[in-house]
Amino acid sequence: MNREKVEQAVRLMMEGLDLDLTEEGLLDTPRRVSSMFIDDFFRDMNRDPSEVLTTFFHADYDEMVALRNIQFHSVCEHHLLPFIGKATVIYIPKDKRIVGASKLARAVEIASSRPQLQERMTSQLADVFMEKLKPHGVLVRLEAEHLCMTLRGIQKPGTTMVTTAIRGLFRTDLAARNEALAMIEL
Incomplete structure (x- = not known):
């Protein structure tokens, strides 16, 4: 830069x-x-979020893993104003292969470090987690307040946008998807 x-x-x-x-x-x-x-x-703009997902552990665990309330901030590519929110990442390990929680949070941080759309960021994260974790399924949910809506135009403070990206088993197994969605609301 x-x-x-x-x-x-x-x-x-x-x-x-x-x-x-x-x-x-x-x-x-x-x-x-x-x-x-x-x-x-934009400090991590030229980094790939997948680069931090390199160390995995074998655990005697094959149930859902959820990391909630990952704080992030990014910048709307239309107005260069921040959007600020929380991410949730849920995955079902395959072959009892898990990743450290800090690595999930760091991937969110790297992905948020560029001008973009929240929708694209959500999909990008889900794709990265599917590719690197190789789980049965991934669900990524972002909820953020966009300052371009708060400070200009429609001026609606407190309004949040929620986006989800659902991959793998969560797409086809309604019970698993509902369990994951319930974990978000706990």
Whole structure:
């Protein structure tokens, strides 16, 4: 990423808004905004979420595994405003093969580190977990508040979007799907 170009773009936008860049509070704003996008919002943008899913364990466990309330923030690709929410990942291990909980959370973190659509992020995560974990099934649920809806346009604070991606056994076995959905609401 080109920090200098991002900083110049922010400076140009601020000038276009007729902001006085000599004011004390605005002097460092282009640098701070550039750092926010590069070091915070998009720091893992060029990483693949699957790269953290490399260590697996054999456990005497073949029931559903759920990791809930994984906090994440991403950026809407339409307005470059954040959306902030929680992810839930549920999978059924195959051959008693499990992954560490922190690896699931880290994959969510990496996937969220780019401008995107929530729907795409949900599907991407489900596909990555199916490919790398090789489970019987995966269900990914994201719920997020989009600041582009809160701060502009329709201006509806507190409204959340919920997306799910369902793979494997959860697509075909209604009882398993219902059990997974119930785990989300516990």
